[in-house]
Amino acid sequence: MATWWDRWRRALSRSTPLTLEQVLGLDEPSSYANATGNLTADGALRLSAVWACVRLLADTISTLPIDVFRRGEQVATPALLVSPAAGLTRDEWLYQLMVSLLLRGNAFGFVTARAGAAMRPAQVELVNPDTVSVRISPEGRIEYRRLGVELDPDDVWHVRAYLFPGSPVGLSPVDYARQAIGLGLATQRFGVQFFEDGAHPSGLLTTEQDMSKTTADEAKDRFMAAHKGKREPAVLGRGVKYAPISLSPEESQFLETQKFTVPQVARVFGVPAEMIGGESGASLTYINSENRALEFLRYSVSPWLVRLERSLERLLPRGTTIKFNPNAMLRATTNERFAAYQIALGAGFMTIDEVRALEDLPALGIAAPRPLESIA
Numbered sequence: 001m002a003t004w005w006d007r008w009r010r011a012l013s014r015s016t017p018l019t020l021e022q023v024l025g026l027d028e029p030s031s032y033a034n035a036t037g038n039l040t041a042d043g044a045l046r047l048s049a050v051w052a053c054v055r056l057l058a059d060t061i062s063t064l065p066i067d068v069f070r071r072g073e074q075v076a077t078p079a080l081l082v083s084p085a086a087g088l089t090r091d092e093w094l095y096q097l098m099v100s101l102l103l104r105g106n107a108f109g110f111v112t113a114r115a116g117a118a119m120r121p122a123q124v125e126l127v128n129p130d131t132v133s134v135r136i137s138p139e140g141r142i143e144y145r146r147l148g149v150e151l152d153p154d155d156v157w158h159v160r161a162y163l164f165p166g167s168p169v170g171l172s173p174v175d176y177a178r179q180a181i182g183l184g185l186a187t188q189r190f191g192v193q194f195f196e197d198g199a200h201p202s203g204l205l206t207t208e209q210d211m212s213k214t215t216a217d218e219a220k221d222r223f224m225a226a227h228k229g230k231r232e233p234a235v236l237g238r239g240v241k242y243a244p245i246s247l248s249p250e251e252s253q254f255l256e257t258q259k260f261t262v263p264q265v266a267r268v269f270g271v272p273a274e275m276i277g278g279e280s281g282a283s284l285t286y287i288n289s290e291n292r293a294l295e296f297l298r299y300s301v302s303p304w305l306v307r308l309e310r311s312l313e314r315l316l317p318r319g320t321t322i323k324f325n326p327n328a329m330l331r332a333t334t335n336e337r338f339a340a341y342q343i344a345l346g347a348g349f350m351t352i353d354e355v356r357a358l359e360d361l362p363a364l365g366i367a368a369p370r371p372l373e374s375i376a
Contacts, residue, residue, distance in 0.1 A: 039178045041103040041130065047184045049262045052276035053269035054102050061304055062094035065325040068316075079115075080315060081322070085125045086112075096126045098304070101161045102269060104129040105170030108144075109157035121315045124157050134158075134169045142168045159311045177268040184261035191258075206241050270300050297326055 044050045068077050084093040100107035109124040116122075127146065135143040144151040144158070160170035174181065262278030273279060275296065305324045312322055337359075344350035353363040 039174055039182060041099075041174055043185070044103060044174045044181050047181055047188065047261070047265070049184060049265035049276060049278070050181060050269075053265060053271045054099055056271055056275060057102060057269065057300065057304065058095045058098035060301055060329070061098055061308070061324070062091045064305075064329075066090075067323045067325055069321045069323065071319050075320075078316060078320075080120075080122055080124070081312070083123075085123055093126065094308075097159065097308070100126065100129050101159060101170075101304075103172070103174050105160065105162045105172045106132075107159040108132045108146075109159075110151070111155045111157065116317075118317065120317055121157070124315065136168060157311075157315065159307070161307060173268050177265070180261065180264040180268065184258070184265065187257045187261065270303075272296060272300070293329055297329055301326065301329075 045054065066077065066081055068075050068081065081090060084090060088096075097107050097109075106129045107126060108129055109126045111121040111123070112125050113123040114121055131146055133145045135145065137143055142153065144153060144156045158169075162171040162173065164171055259279065262276065263273040266273040266276055266278055272292070272295070275292075305326070309322050309324065313320065316322070341350070341355045341358075345352065345355065353365065356363060
């Protein structure tokens, strides 16, 4: 079997460029692909665990404030970060961006408007990553095509996640987790058929008397006509007995399979399982429950923030940096906030107006207090 490196060298020597899937060998038929089928991003979102992970990360990141700095000083938010695309607010645009990255490992935006003397991007329209293909030319150039039409690389904004060494695109979590996601979707389909389509009869009518098929059908029809849709006691005669049949979901391992899928999907997206309704496998004490927001920020959200900050800075003028402000996620209790403000005011590195701004209060124009040591 050809290795990835062999396919890569053949790709560079071909006159016709190869897609990344051909280079990595993902286009080769296998039992792995046959077992799960062509799992699309839309299909993956139909699994509640995938939906919950994507919603949690996309909602959290898209609603964070953004601070913009120019050569170390905070400046006003540029128009690109206020209304990045026509008809979309920043939080809606960032949500779309995160959905693309979380499901496909890539996000593609097309610069549709430019402004300023340097003609920097003023609007960037995001598109479905499934409609964009990336090719490597024999000269080693990266080519972008959308629905078969080649695009100008200068007008393409490409954000990548889960990078493979030497690859021009990010790896798709849906493709690499298709077995776990496919198992969850298959379990959902089985549950629908099991409970709605009548995978087992609801009860049995039995008698010790001999009955022909015609007589049995008549007895069943009469019982159904007399009791269907009614919650009245059943009155039976001639030795006929009715016994309901119940097959618990636990016995069919239906619920256990569903529970097994949730932590698997959570691991793929780097989300604590208990935050999407799963079981973490460890007891959640009062202390670590308080610190869960901090751990979620540190291990799940922060890597995405760094990746987005560097990618968004490519759209802004040189020397401009941005910083997501996650303080809203870590908002403390009133006593904790006021105690921290008292320390900051006493040390002299915050003013009363800065404290009031954090509490959404109007400024008073009071000068900063002197540090404690200078007063002494």
